[in-house]
Amino acid sequence: MAEWxxxxxxxxxxxxxxxxxxxxxxxxxxxxxxAVLEIGSGTGLNFPHYKHAEEVIAIEPNPRMxxxxxxxxxxxxxxxxxxxxxxxxxxxxxxxxxxxVATLVFxxxxxxxxxxxxxxRVCKPDAKxxxxxHVRLDHPxxxxxxxxxxxxxxxxxxxxxxxxxxxxxxxxxxxxxxxxQTHYRGLFVTLEAGNSKTC
Numbered sequence: 001m002a003e004w005x006x007x008x009x010x011x012x013x014x015x016x017x018x019x020x021x022x023x024x025x026x027x028x029x030x031x032x033x034x035a036v037l038e039i040g041s042g043t044g045l046n047f048p049h050y051k052h053a054e055e056v057i058a059i060e061p062n063p064r065m066x067x068x069x070x071x072x073x074x075x076x077x078x079x080x081x082x083x084x085x086x087x088x089x090x091x092x093x094x095x096x097x098x099x100x101v102a103t104l105v106f107x108x109x110x111x112x113x114x115x116x117x118x119x120x121r122v123c124k125p126d127a128k129x130x131x132x133x134h135v136r137l138d139h140p141x142x143x144x145x146x147x148x149x150x151x152x153x154x155x156x157x158x159x160x161x162x163x164x165x166x167x168x169x170x171x172x173x174x175x176x177x178x179x180x181q182t183h184y185r186g187l188f189v190t191l192e193a194g195n196s197k198t199c
Contacts (some may be wrong), residue, residue, distance in 0.1 A: 003072070005165045010043050010068070017045070024183060025049055025103060028130050028190050032056075034098025036047030037122065039087045040105030047076045053099070054078065057092075059085035064156075082179075086114035092122040099123075105134040108159040115175035120195055129175055129193040136163040137186055167191060 007039050013021070022045075029049035030034040036050055038046060041058035042065045050056055060066045066082050073080045085091060087102075089112045100119050109115045119129065137143045138176060170179060176196040182189050 009146055010045075013045070018135065019064070019115065020183070024077045024132060024188075024190060028132050029101060031130055031192070032099040032101050033128070035096065035118070036101060037090075037092070037097040039102040040067055040108070041065075041082060042105070044072030044082075047072040047102065048105055050076055050078045050080070055096075056080040058082045059087065059090070061086050079097065088118060092120045094121055095124045097123045097127055099128045099130065101130045104138065105132050106131070106169075107161050107164050108157075108158065112164065112166070112199050113173060114168050116170060118173070120173060120175065120197060123195045125146060125195060125197050127195040129191075131166065131170070131191040131193070132188065133164070133166045133191070134162070135167060135186075137167050170173070183193045 006108045025046055025155075026049045030051045032050060033052045034054055036053040036056040037051070038056055038058040041047075042062075044058075047056075049067065053155045056076070056078060058069070060069065060082060061084060063084070066084065069082055073082060087109050094101060098121050106112050106115070123129070136146050143163070150162045154160060167177070167180065170191070170193060174196065175193040178191045179192040180189055
């Protein structure tokens with residue numbers, strides 16, 4: 001299913017991008033500064049929106065998505081390096097990055113707790129964490145529908161889980177949430193957090 005998902009991802013996302021997601025990405029990603037780590041960069045939809053970063057290292061485990069992202073990398077105003085890798089085992093030294101960015105990716109990471117631990121490790125104290133994710137709704141009916149649909153959806157959409165509680169996961173791993181904003185009746189959230197660790 002990963003091959004299907006990567007091949008048609010841009011086509012499936014295009015209507016959503018045109019109807020507001022592109023603006024959400026642009027507003028969030030433009031806040032990234034300094035040395036930036038992007039988790040699960042996919043086909044590079046965020047690349048044109050980096051404005052204030054010094055450099056971006058983007059990790060993406062899917063080779064087809066990495067290949068498709070190269071055209072968008074050339075559209076960026078800042079240097080971007082795209083490498084093969086997964087979020088649970090980041091090949092970087094402690095305290096390397098000033099900002100971490102992840103958009104619509106934590107739903108697919110097999111071990112999100114480990115991924116947040118790795119982000120915490122490789123980011124500097126007080127680094128910015130910028131997320132745009134879909135989450136499980138705190139609704140007695142819709143939330144249960146998300147739970148019910150997720151096993152099939154996960155198989156069809158390359159591991160995507162509709163009912164992830166990503167904000168709660170982030171907080172449990174010790175990040176300080178600074179600002180959240182909901183979109184599409186709460187189904188999506190943008191989040192700014194701080195890496196409140198000490199050296």
